[in-house]
Amino acid sequence: MDSGLSATARAHPNIALIKYWGNRDDALRLPANASIAFNLSGLETTTSVAFDPRLPADSIEIDGVAAQGPAAERVRRHLDRIRALSGQGARARVASRSDFPAGTGLASSASAFAALTVAACAASGLSLPEEHLSRIARLGSGSAARSIPDGYVALETGARDEQAFAHSLAPSTHWDLVDCIALVSREPKSVGSSEGHRLAATSPLQPARVKDAPRRFEECRRAILEKDMLGLAEVVEQDCLLMHSVMMTSHPPLLYWLPATLNILHQVRHWRAQGLAVAFTIDAGPNVHCLCEAASLEQVVSRLADIPEVNQVLVCHPAPGATRVP
Ligand code: DP6
Helix, strand or coil: CCCCCEEEEEECCEEEEECCCCEEECCCCEECCCEEEEEECCCCEEEEEEEECCCCCCEEEECCEECCHHHHHHHHHHHHHHHHHHCCCCEEEEEEEECCCCCCCCCCHHHHHHHHHHHHHHHCCCCCCHHHHHHHHHHHCHHHHHHCCCCEEEECCCCCHHHCCEEEEECCCCCCEEEEEEECCCCCCCCCHHHHHHHHHHCCCHHHHHHCHHHHHHHHHHHHHCCCHHHHHHHHHHHHHHHHHHHHCCCCCCCCCCHHHHHHHHHHHHHHHCCCCEEEECCCCCCEEEEEEHHHHHHHHHHHHCCCCCCEEEEECECCCCEEEC
16 A cells, blocks of 8 residues: 555556647657647556655666666656655655557557656655646656546647646547557557657658647547547548658658558548548557547447458547546
């Protein structure tokens, strides 16, 4: 049981419907544009943090293995931020475990930094409003800011740290949208998001993508609030293709798609033309997230499972935000 200087928290990763790509400030992870996402049920990270004055250094264990190198350093820097805020001087013992199927290439930094933020703040005696927790999580990983609030979430942007935090647009119970994740590769990605964000500005398409982002944001927000699946499909696919156009035209170019990725995009468009309301979106990787309403779930999953290159389909519903575990 948690007591005194220790606490445990749980968080889900999220899938962005309106993506951000590129930071206006890399050190503060201030995103180039506002984004919209929902938290994913069934995938979660649980993290325990215990500050211990006897420890000579932070000890960090991820999925049962002692973390080293840049991964451990990123966690240490995050603990330093929370130590600076709370005045807690002790080193910490951190144990984090994600239950995602191994090697699926799904972004785990969002749930990892959201759970770490909530656990470390609680363990250090800080009691902060959600908005502030989201800002702290953002400093660890931009998308982690969105894993703090419940359900459908918007991450605002701005020129200052205080402006860029996520808030809930609608609770997870608002609309049973489902993310059917078609896994086509288990390879770790060759270029991570942090490096990708730095390359965004080298694409001549990035200014156009960012300039039009408020329109897409507003259209997506409306479609979620009105539960307009076809309106959502149009804006989500356009937003995803804009982000991948920037990736493909940066220096050096980033081409995350595999032939199987493109095959699924064609299938999804074909199914929609036939009357099945489904839409695709893709993160910084080759796997395709297929969005539909719960009523179409079985059809979408069985069609995806029939595609030979699809190794596995994960089904995720909207989930709550990060919480402390008693
Ligand atoms: C493609 O949050 O992974 O998923 O701050 O470097 O951890 P870091 O970046 P990250 O970036 C997310 C990129 C994206 C798009 C999105 O989720 O909006």
